[in-house]
Amino acid sequence: MNMQLLQDVVLVSPLIALFAMSLLPVMMKVFQGNREPNPYVTLFIGFIGLSLATGLTAALSGADKTAFSGAIVFDGITAWMSYLVYLITAVALMLSFDHVATRGRQFAEFVFLMLSSVLGMIILIMSNDLIVTFIGIETMSLCLYILCAMSKEDVLSKEAAFKYFILGSFASAIFLYGIAFIYGTVGSTIFPDILESVGTLISTNTLFVVGLAMVTLGFAFKVSVFPLHAWTPDVYHGAPTPVTAFMATAVKASTFVAFLRLFESEGYGDAVQFQNVLQWLAVLTMLIGNVAAVMQDNFKRMLAYSSIAHSGYIMVGLIAAGFGNNFDAGATSVIFYLFSYALMTLGTFAVVAMFEKAENSTVGMNELKGMANRYPLLSLSLTVLLLSLAGIPPTLGFFGKFYLFSAAIEQDMYWLVLWGVINSVISVYYYLRPIVMMYMSDDVPVEIVGTNGMTRLTVIFTAALIVVLGLMSSPVLKAVQRSVTNLF
């Protein structure tokens, strides 16, 4: 029995390492009489924590194991998505090191919160049990609520944190209520048990359907899927930009994985009504995100709406995975898309971060005017990132969308894909607008001030990666495919 416990602890050792390292900066601060440690040291400790966790995950990878009585699963998806979240966090830490709203006196606390939030995400990714999922979501969210409020001078930041907290708690309550219903009908909260009984319960048991719907809504809130998307623009706008970049990518990636695990069953095949509801949610998410983004003049808000739209695209892959006969293909496309989406979103938000001179500044489209004349490399990188978000080949974003649409077409979901295509066309309009501003205007450009070495590096690095991996998407696809099939 003790042997078993030891093995379980070894499996979650990345989490332990991460947590220990996240405490280090705060402890240093406490023992130095509440004096902020050197931010370089803090950042370095953060990186050590992330690399330790990555290393341990890599050392344990290849194992298809469960731990703690099946509540945690350690498989290919866990490993792959953990790497992605660690990568995102490393980039987000670099951005927050540079950024005016997060650089201040509380960087040690910032790193602690960030890594604790990652802890929640990894729990979410590993979770094989609804209660564990809930713990993961809560750990992640509680840290995020505070992170959103980290900008000390900005009223919007406080407002965002408060909105996020109130609505998030509400969503968590719904989620928990849903778990209760599912436990009541299935008699278990472990995913394999639930997924086994989906086929029989979904068409016969109303209580189970209610529970499933509530759990779905809880997930929908976290990944900002219609009708629970309304918080996204305000929170993304108000939060410090590095935190926004972190939320838009890492939260989405980890929550979608848990969401995906809930659909890993043949049992959904006959649940036509449930499928229809989800399809319309996907379509409306895409439409609302894209149409609202067209009307934005604030660059950050536009990206917030575009991230809603991207949740809609990912839903297409999710539905193809859940309601078709080829879960692997759908799941591969979703994970591939999350990967490409994370890269391009991080890069674009990094550009926004560079333009923010003060804590309460907003970046209007007009501020990009004439940027190409002054910062050619940066403009080119942003162009690549935006074209990738729009899905123009040969960028990674194109292949992401291509695999999503392929997975849906394989399941004959033509109308869903058609909506995806229509939305891609709408999105081209607003993704091209910043490019128009940068290149097709002769105004004198705004000067970018402040320290931004690492932010600049992020922009250029993500843009380069998007082109290179776009041209050579095959190895990435193969890796994702392997990680997905490893699971089953």
Place this chain on the structure above:
Amino acid sequence: MLLTAVTFLPLVFALLIACVPSQQTRMIRVASLVFSLIVFAVSVVLVARFDRSTAALQFAERLPWVPELGISYFLGLDGISLWLVVLTTFLTPVIILGSWESISTKVKGFHASLLILETAMIGSFLAMDAILFYVFFELSLVPMYFMVGIWGGTRRVYATLKFFIYTMLGSLMMLLAIIYLMYAHHDTVGLFSASLLDFYKLQIPFVAGTFLNPQTLLFFAFALAFAIKVPMFPLHTWLPDAHVEAPTPGSVILAGVMLKMGTYGFMRFVIPLFPEAAGYWAWLFIFLGLVGIVYGALVAMVQPDIKKLVAYSSVSHMGYIIVGLFAMNVYGATGGLYQMLNHGVSTGALFLLVGMIYERTHSREIVKYGGLAKALPIFTILFLIVTMSSIAVPMTNGFVGEFLILLGTFEVSRVYGVVAVTGVVLGAAYMLWMVKRVFFGPAGELVKDDHHPLVDLNLREIVVMAPLIVLVFWMGLFPNHFLDYSKASIEHLIQTRDAYQLTIHTSAAPGAASGVTSEVVSAAETAEARK
């Protein structure tokens, strides 16, 4: 390796140019010109080594790209694409020399865009893998978007966005159709493939008379993408905007090559992939083509702006090509292909000439001109020659193309033929009327303006026009010099349309096709087996 070279050399050159400091404008221009001439030289090698006796793919190169989904890097050349590639490599140096003085801002960006665009266009003509084709097809939008948006006229942003979004809408539908075909191939053969050669072998269910059957829907998804690109009436509205706002080199490349990507798509994808649907719906496309011919000509007649007139004449001329292709006979298809080249040469030349006069007067309004013939004799002579080519006077290239198309059209139906012929008359009418108003009669306000005396073409401008003028007569007097290369491919396309297949010709490019599993059957044998 030859095809990869001709496709990616411009991209490499574009990267090289990006490394030159942007103040060195003269060096950038000279380097771009030399680079584009090198690419042209490579394409001439292609022509020289091209085996005109076969319809099979030559110089084929194939490497796996995304093997999980059967996507490969697959380039191949046949009689249909050969001249379009050469047209692209030929027009690029002409454009660079033609824009020597007219592009004065952001010279580096302009030349880099132009060379990237060249890669995208050549790639679309050579790609034999549907996804690879799509990548090049979409990639070509980006540099064009910048060319119109940065160096264009006052309404350039509107025009360039309209162009981009319009084209994107069509091509995304095509992407869905391509994905569908990939899965159809997977369902029938058990393997993923995006290769066109494999797509040709698919039997796609077709039900005549209804709309909701796979082949008809796929046919329209592809046709929409290409019809927007061509552009066919009533999807042409982006074209006049884009042409008027585009800088001269942008207009030349747009009219000269990019529109051909649409008609090429009809020849390469739509007709051979969906033979039944294409046959069944041919009347619709011929009808829309005819409407385009007449409508384009009538609208061109009333344009006050020379460039807009030429833009609408493009709509009319592209209508001919569509009619020729959907006539589905050898005359029509040959004429269609030939007219693609003619239109590239003569409309390209017209846009260059309009650009030259615009550089002198900064106006394109017809009413402000008049009596130019006295002021600018060389310009007038060149303009007249190109006009003759555009209105298809015998001995010029336009005549051969239009004559073949009309032959093909009459073979289908006399009514179609008669309507198409009115387009020839109307074409002559609007062009000659414009020439009369601009070059003859009393001197207009811009021509008699003594403060800004007009200067005739300089040596550079004559050098720009010379190869185009030579081609007008060469293609008009000796069409077989060109058509011989395409004959086998076009006959193969028309004669085996219902069960079209392409094979890879190995002897032309030894070693290049290694690893290709398709059996090698010469085109002649395939054709005989069909009979």
